[in-house]
Amino acid sequence: MQTVGKTESIADALKARREQLAELVDFPVILWSGTSIPRNFAANKYLFRASSHFLYFAGLPLENAAIRLEAGRLELFMDEPAPDSALWHGEPPSRQAIAERIGADHAYPMAYLKSRTDGAGTIPVQDAATRSLQSHFLNRMLSPSTNLSGVDRKLAEAIVSLRLTHDAAALAEIRRAIAISAEAHRAGMAATRNAKTEAQVRAAIEGVMIAHNATPAYSSIVTVHGEVLHNDQYHHGIQPGDLLLVDAGAETESGWASDITRTWAAAGQFSATQRAIYNVVLAAHDTCIAAMRPGVEYRDIHLLGAKVIAEGLVDLGILKGQPQDLVDRDAHALFFPHGIGHLLGLDVHDMEDLGDLAGYAPGRVRSDRFGLNYLRLDRPLQPGMVVTIEPGFYQIPAILNDSERRAKYHDAVNWERLSDFSDVRGIRLEDDVLVTETGTEVLTATLPIEIEAIERLS
């Protein structure tokens, strides 16, 4: 495969992952990579993304492949390319060459897998065609990946316990993704001064990813309407007084993600009101990261961030009351309605294909509290975890104009004071943070976050 430049150590890392899995499950494991999806006709496909679980143990984004893991051994199943494939797509590596690359003990045509599936567990992949194949090969129905049972559930739990913390090979990939993203954000900041539209800034950002043969790990958010949390449109013009919220992260060719948000002023300089709110969000960001270390509950980090935001908004006269009371009443969530962050790894919301199995410790479930419902991670921190820390402040009409909420929080918000901050529609600041033995390492620290540095870059 010319698609990825790997060194010997990747095969070693893959072997170590297989051996760790073998300690956790006593049944064979078969993981499919998936197939590429037609876009508007069969020959015009979406860019293939292999299943993350496959990538974790196989390392290469092979299409239409499967691996069988048992007692630390690896068998690769894939068919050789069609005879005329070389004409259209160039001379591909042989199955045997790929097998050697990933350290497989044996390599076989896909059809041979049919006789090797007894008692095996699997994780259903995202594409329907391959899910049918999984079901056919295993000769049983598959539950949705968010609600597994039997051996598949046991396998999912084992994989979660491995993927929750990252080995050196994984961290190297995440760092590479982050380096590309940091360069991309810098390019976006530099391009903003002369950009007339969000789309032009997005072009600068994603252009850097493309130049590194990376892809966006998720739909980039590049918007002057940061209050739309998952805005994937880029149609607005940029006005001098606007803030630009950019949530964009690269994914490496072997599938490892990064996830960075910065917010900058279209004209380079923040207004006094924008600066004030920015520094509230930044204080939450800094306070959360300073409090992180192994054993600390991520949920408490979330609530700490909420409290710092509430404090800051009280200081600015936007919220009224005691910060802790406001958080207890979820009043902070009027302006910070999402979770403080999530796991990061092969998926930008790592292992979210398994529902909350990775994000929530056994026995825990999502709260129905307005201020906690969107929390994607509720576990004690462990060394080797990579999580995002992404506090924000938003003026979301769907929330702030909701009559029920306005009634409930009538005593908590100074609406007149809030109207002074109408040039702050949305600010979010997001870093990727590795939990270490003693505290944290901010992996995204090479990209500035202090307001003065942002103003210099944009």
Add this chain to the structure above:
Amino acid sequence: MQTVGKTESIADALKARREQLAELVDFPVILWSGTSIPRNFAANKYLFRASSHFLYFAGLPLENAAIRLEAGRLELFMDEPAPDSALWHGEPPSRQAIAERIGADHAYPMAYLKSRTDGAGTIPVQDAATRSLQSHFLNRMLSPSTNLSGVDRKLAEAIVSLRLTHDAAALAEIRRAIAISAEAHRAGMAATRNAKTEAQVRAAIEGVMIAHNATPAYSSIVTVHGEVLHNDQYHHGIQPGDLLLVDAGAETESGWASDITRTWAAAGQFSATQRAIYNVVLAAHDTCIAAMRPGVEYRDIHLLGAKVIAEGLVDLGILKGQPQDLVDRDAHALFFPHGIGHLLGLDVHDMEDLGDLAGYAPGRVRSDRFGLNYLRLDRPLQPGMVVTIEPGFYQIPAILNDSERRAKYHDAVNWERLSDFSDVRGIRLEDDVLVTETGTEVLTATLPIEIEAIERLS
């Protein structure tokens, strides 16, 4: 929808298309748009692409929608967004607003469609989830879109007869896609001088598309190994003596495609051998376009291009014999093994989801001749058709090192002379050509193709 900027005339164009369809079929027609596909987990999706047939009659890239057409009337079926959608994705337009935009006579929730499907024809969309829905709603099995029968086949034939030639609204979109692509190619040429890798040139090209809120209509080809016909890898470094083959076309937000190929010298100046072959390919390109007019068989244009290439290669001493004899023996296909082009419209290979129903006139089937098998279009030209003209020259190891072919064509090729041209791995030149009442209009003419102009731009 803020995603597309449409004028009143689009609704008029859509109405005219519906009325034309009503003249061709006497049964109701239901077209689904499709749904977005999960990439690595449910919330992280591939960028949605609506079904081209839906786009042709509905104009907007709506997700999870269907339209019902009967006697020129349009009913829209789609559900209102989920209540918390405004929080994450902003305030979406209502069903009623969308209905007015596309000139629908009525708009209903999706569930109501179930009672309106009697006797309806449809075209199966690309995504499996929506295909299941289609089958469920219509209460019958669906054949693959490449092999339809019954009312679906009749519908496909009617749609082909409409989409084969383009109305003014369609041409305006295609011209817009082409304008973006031409700017993208110019950016690619300009970026090449300082680029170290194919990926960096691709970034310049696709950056222009992103800046215009367009997407690549297909996986861009940006390669120093032009002999790999559908190369979608970008990992090679660029060396001074290399040719860079770039086949890249933008798609507008409402789905209309463009498709342009240029080949330029990495160092700006072509070598004498590169120049010689380039001009053979250009002669084929020019001769083909000059011969096009209504009534002419596209297959004959292909064979004409093959003959000009054979003539040029005979002149250069690479092929031996009479050009017409060489084409009759498919000897040209050693170096030009693909078709001269294809239909262009909402799909880059327009309507290829229907197999050869659009590309091949009724009663015609693909030839098994080496030199004709890959011809995607075999119809007489009609005014309003847009086709690509894309001759090429390639030294493809899988063909040229094939012992059977070397034996068959041992008297046709001067292998020693060929070795003088080792710095020409692949050249392709592709324009998008509108067939007019009297001849052609080269829609891509704003992007230079003469070697001197290309040298100035790169």
